[in-house]
Amino acid sequence: MAWDIIGHEWAVEQLRHSISSGGDAHAYLFAGPAAIGKALLALRFAQALNCEMHFGDPCLNCRNCKRIARDNHPDVRIAGMATQAIGLKPEEAARQKDLKIATVREWQRDLSLRPYEARRRMLILHDAERLNEESSNAMLKTLEEPPDYVTLILVANSSDLLPTIVSRCRVLRLRLLPRRQISATLIARGVAPADADLIAAWSGGRIGWALRMQEQPHELERRRELIEELSGLSGGNRAALLRWAEQQAKAYRSGEQVDVFAVLELWQGWWRDMLLVAAGSPAGITNIDRRDLLERAAAAYSLPQIYAFTARIGAAAQQLRENGNPQLVLENVLLHLPGSRFDSHTGRIYHDHDEHSTANRQTNRRPGCSGPALYAATLCRLPGPGGTRRTPDGRRDLRAGARNIPDDQSGDDLQYRRYAV
Numbered sequence: 093m094a095w096d097i098i099g100h101e102w103a104v105e106q107l108r109h110s111i112s113s114g115g116d117a118h119a120y121l122f123a124g125p126a127a128i129g130k131a132l133l134a135l136r137f138a139q140a141l142n143c144e145m146h147f148g149d150p151c152l153n154c155r156n157c158k159r160i161a162r163d164n165h166p167d168v169r170i171a172g173m174a175t176q177a178i179g180l181k182p183e184e185a186a187r188q189k190d191l192k193i194a195t196v197r198e199w200q201r202d203l204s205l206r207p208y209e210a211r212r213r214m215l216i217l218h219d220a221e222r223l224n225e226e227s228s229n230a231m232l233k234t235l236e237e238p239p240d241y242v243t244l245i246l247v248a249n250s251s252d253l254l255p256t257i258v259s260r261c262r263v264l265r266l267r268l269l270p271r272r273q274i275s276a277t278l279i280a281r282g283v284a285p286a287d288a289d290l291i292a293a294w295s296g297g298r299i300g301w302a303l304r305m306q307e308q309p310h311e312l313e314r315r316r317e318l319i320e321e322l323s324g325l326s327g328g329n330r331a332a333l334l335r336w337a338e339q340q341a342k343a344y345r346s347g348e349q350v351d352v353f354a355v356l357e358l359w360q361g362w363w364r365d366m367l368l369v370a371a372g373s374p375a376g377i378t379n380i381d382r383r384d385l386l387e388r389a390a391a392a393y394s395l396p397q398i399y400a401f402t403a404r405i406g407a408a409a410q411q412l413r414e415n416g417n418p419q420l421v422l423e424n425v426l427l428h429l430p431g432s433r434f435d436s437h438t439g440r441i442y443h444d445h446d447e448h449s450t451a452n453r454q455t456n457r458r459p460g461c462s463g464p465a466l467y468a469a470t471l472c473r474l475p476g477p478g479g480t481r482r483t484p485d486g487r488r489d490l491r492a493g494a495r496n497i498p499d500d501q502s503g504d505d506l507q508y509r510r511y512a513v
């Protein structure tokens with residue numbers, strides 16, 4: 093068996109069984125967080141269906157397996173936002189928000205042809221959550237009456253697709269992997285244990301992301317430097333903050349949107365760690381190599397301040413996705429850095445309103461308003477850079493107002509949230 097997939101054993105077993113029993117479906121939806129191995133699983137499934145050596149398992153060595161892996165098999169098409177953007181300038185590609193109907197129609201023409209060489213004609217469609225209503229409806233035609241020889245695999249970072257699409261697919265919901273499994277995988281590949289633990293913590297359970305970090309050691313260093321820069325923003329003067337916002341906005345406008353979202357994700361991760369430390373639950377932090385700094389930084393703010401600012405970074409990411417002016421959005425979030433200032437270089441804390449801050453801190457330390465229950469209650473309601481608020485069991489929170497970020501979180505509000513969950 094050469095699936096070579098880390099984790100997701102149940103999904104591999106299910107796919108193997110469906111091939112060997114002849115019960116494979118015409119359409120699949122592989123849904124789950126980004127960078128957890130969905131694309132590799134889709135590729136392996138296409139290879140398993142078309143392998144010349146085995147039936148049910150890919151050999152990875154035959155002509156079909158190799159050409160599918162290189163994306164040059166005439167019967168297996170791999171498409172998504174990236175292929176739709178071929179030929180566009182980077183800034184034009186960055187502006188593309190969804191999979192267009194013209195793109196879907198092009199795939200459909202392709203799928204109407206019988207396979208030349210493989211057993212099945214296949215489409216692996218990445219970013220399926222970006223199908224808009226029009227293109228979803230066009231896609232439905234193929235899902236409702238697929239030719240016998242066609243297999244479609246929709247790969248989506250969430251299962252928030254049109255229900256009529258989801259209902260016509262066999263759905264495999266892939267989950268994040270445990271931190272220890274990612275760390276053990278990296279150590280087995282020669283990564284030093286301390287680095288492996290750090291990458292595993294940063295990965296948040298995304299094995300694909302962790303393996304990319306392992307292949308690019310300079311990224312690990314760059315990320316450490318970025319954390320340093322972001323943690324230092326709290327001690328920066330107004331001019332330095334505005335300069336930083338300008339740099340990020342410039343990068344965003346020139347097509348480096350993915351990088352800017354990555355910076356916001358990292359920044360929000362830093363503040364989320366501070367929230368965990370301040371709430372008395374440091375075991376779950378991701379920046380495990382900066383625990384001391386986090387403890388000192390968290391002491392500079394009140395819990396409601398940390399909560400509100402963490403939410404504000406998530407809200408900024410959402411505003412960018414909704415075409416907000418990048419410079420204004422980033423300046424706005426920086427100008428709302430809480431009143432206390434923590435200088436990461438000197439380790440000193442400066443309070444704009446010492447009396448107020450002290451009062452806030454005392455409020456936070458009330459026995460009923462701290463600890464893991466509060467941390468769980470607050471974190472599960474924060475919109476991440478993914479832009480979506482989650483219910484405690486990880487589903488999208490679709491209740492009215494769930495996307496609205498309050499300007500100010502009072503201690504009482506947090507107390508309420510604790511019981512509301």
Ligand SMILES: [Zn+2]
Binds near residue numbers: 142155
């Ligand atoms: Zn093969």
